[in-house]
Amino acid sequence: SNMGFGVLGVFLGLLLEVSTHGPHAVPRTSWRHLMEFSEPEIFNYSTLLLSEKRDALYVGAREAIFELSKKNVTVKNNKVQWTVAESPMVMCMQKGKSKERDCLNYIRVLQVVDDERLYVCGTHAFQPQCDYLNLADFSLDRRPEDGRGKCSFDPSQSFTTVMVDGELYSGTAYNFLGSEPIISRYSPSQSLLRTEYSTSWLNEPSFVFADVISEGGNQVDGEDDKIYYFFTEVSVEYEFFGKLLIPRVARVCKGDLGGQRTLQKKWTSFLKAKLVCSMPELNFVFNVVHDVFILKGADWRDTVIYGVFTSQWGNVGLSAVCAYNMTAVEEVFSKGKYMQKATVEQSHTKWVRYNGITPSPRPGACINNLMRRHNMSSSLNLPDKTLQFVKDHPLLEDPVLPIGNGPRLITKDVNYTQIVVERVRALDGNIYDVIFTGTDKGIMHKSVAYEGEVHIVEEIQLLKNSESIKNLLLSSEVSDKPYKESAVAQALEIVLLWPVSVLCCLCQYL
Known part of the structure; x- marks a missing residue:
């Protein structure tokens, strides 16, 4: 396959704390230690779901779904494969799509239904399908439902989804050509x-995000x-x-x-x-x-x-x-x-x-x-x-x-591609918004809103190759120790993802 290699990695590093002196004017540049996950012949680790409750990172890739340890993504706890049968693949090829690239099953939806199950959808050779994934034994029900309107036909199409009270809200294309948003x-x-x-x-929309308020x-x-x-x-x-x-x-x-x-x-x-x-x-x-x-x-x-x-x-x-x-x-x-x-x-x-x-x-x-x-x-x-x-x-x-x-x-x-924001209490007792932005060159900027202005305090070169960061996830959990105001005991975890590879970084405020 010419999709390159797929990797999923985690950074461990210390973030600058926001002290009373305010952030530096010039961002310091730093590299981080990277932990990687990849599996032979599996590509496009493109859909991510973080479960704080289960300490798990679920990853939807091409024809496979993984459950990785959130604390260390090199540890694979579970895997299930979901491939395309012969007849849908033939139909897809008859419509002029590429067997190696388009007529496979790219997992695009991973959403929590309840404590026991995830709802998962894939492009399934341009005939999108959805199914339930049982977390107890990490198995699919294998009773696929029509995925039109829930999942994109085309793996490269813009797409967003959110699950609210057991109902799936999507922004996608409803037809094979991608012309009906x-x-x-x-x-x-x-x-x-x-x-x-x-x-x-809707007039040729590119969907980026959806959420419930x-x-x-x-x-x-x-x-x-x-x-x-x-x-x-x-x-x-x-x-x-x-x-x-x-x-x-x-x-x-x-x-x-x-x-x-x-x-x-x-x-x-x-x-x-x-x-x-x-x-x-x-x-x-x-x-x-x-x-x-x-x-x-x-x-x-x-x-x-x-x-x-x-x-x-x-x-x-x-x-x-x-x-x-x-x-x-x-x-x-x-x-x-x-x-x-x-x-x-x-x-x-x-x-x-x-x-x-x-x-x-x-x-x-x-x-x-x-x-x-x-x-x-x-x-x-x-x-x-x-x-x-x-x-x-x-x-x-x-x-x-x-x-x-x-x-x-x-x-x-720089072209920013992704953003996550964390609200933190610093050593001076004040609350600040810390903004993390990923770029199309594999760099992450960490910025702080301070007295009405935003200062970039750190530029982190995440990827050796200058690839675009396609996904950022934020996990903020307070540690088991009593929450001390003087030291922000919050773990910050950022999952980054780019076309052929994925990355997940864990940065600890101390």
Whole structure:
């Protein structure tokens, strides 16, 4: 195989603590000791799931799933193979795909169902399939389900997934050609709930991340939990000579059941907004989002969303980290103005603000106590006017602006690909956000937000070859010893992954 060799490794090292003197202006450069995992003839260790409870790192590769020890990834505890039978492989080849590359089973989904099982999906020779993996004996049920809408057909396609209360939320392509993008929810008890196939809903998106934000138990208005999706898509609102890309955040409600007549088995709560990451003073826009990390607070209002961005015009060589308050996102979705297709063909604007009367209840809103009092206990009770409106107006005009109206961090001559953020208490007793960003050259930057500014404090050369870091995972566990404020006794574990290899680094705050 020409896929190169596959490796999975772990770094052990000490991180700089954030002391009262503040971070250094020039990052120190360091190498780390690397522990590797790989197995002959197995490639593309591309899907990772960390289980703190089981002290395990689950790895989805090409035609195999591994359970490795989290503390030492060279230790393989379990392995199961999932290959493609002859007939699907032949069908895949008949459609012009490569036997060695495309017509295999790339594991793309690893999600926890409960303490006993994982839900796993693979591309399965361009006929995606899903199955349950029993953790007790590490065996697949071997009762595969149709994976369309849950898993990508193509191993190289953008893709995101999150499991919420036993239901799988995905952003992927629904067809063989990859031309029909879909945001969907699959639950064993109900049929697939999905987006409309329309460019105003999704227009050639590249999905990067999805997660749930829980409302918490003390909600006065009885709002629903919400699932947020992050992606870059081709703009529908501006027409330029080329395709203008725009970073988006979209939202759906967990309790959404679709509409009764209008939007049957489709989201009634799908709305999307533009994510702004720019330097207004220079008129410079970072319009491609590569990765997102949600730093959750005790209350959803304290949650901060971090994203890494570059410009679609890559010749400038700048990368940016922008941060957004969850309250700012919520404000746009609950109060923002809608866009509508322009009736008069203006020169380059295809969508304009909708200034008419918005139906009530608000289109795209989650069911809350007020609606319940008006006999709308689920989305099936929503009036057609509201549903027809949200079907035609999924795009909000108000953009989501970053904290401080600009990037937290801008770097030159690096392309950031991945981000994770850890909130730590330093020796001075203050809380800091420590930002880890992976680059397309196998380097990781460690930065600290300090007095409103972000300083890169360390540049860690992780990979000998300059390959792109494709995955970063963060494990923060407090050790068994009593938690001492003076020494942050938190282990930080970062799992990095690139096309032919994977890496997992364990860094200890002492």
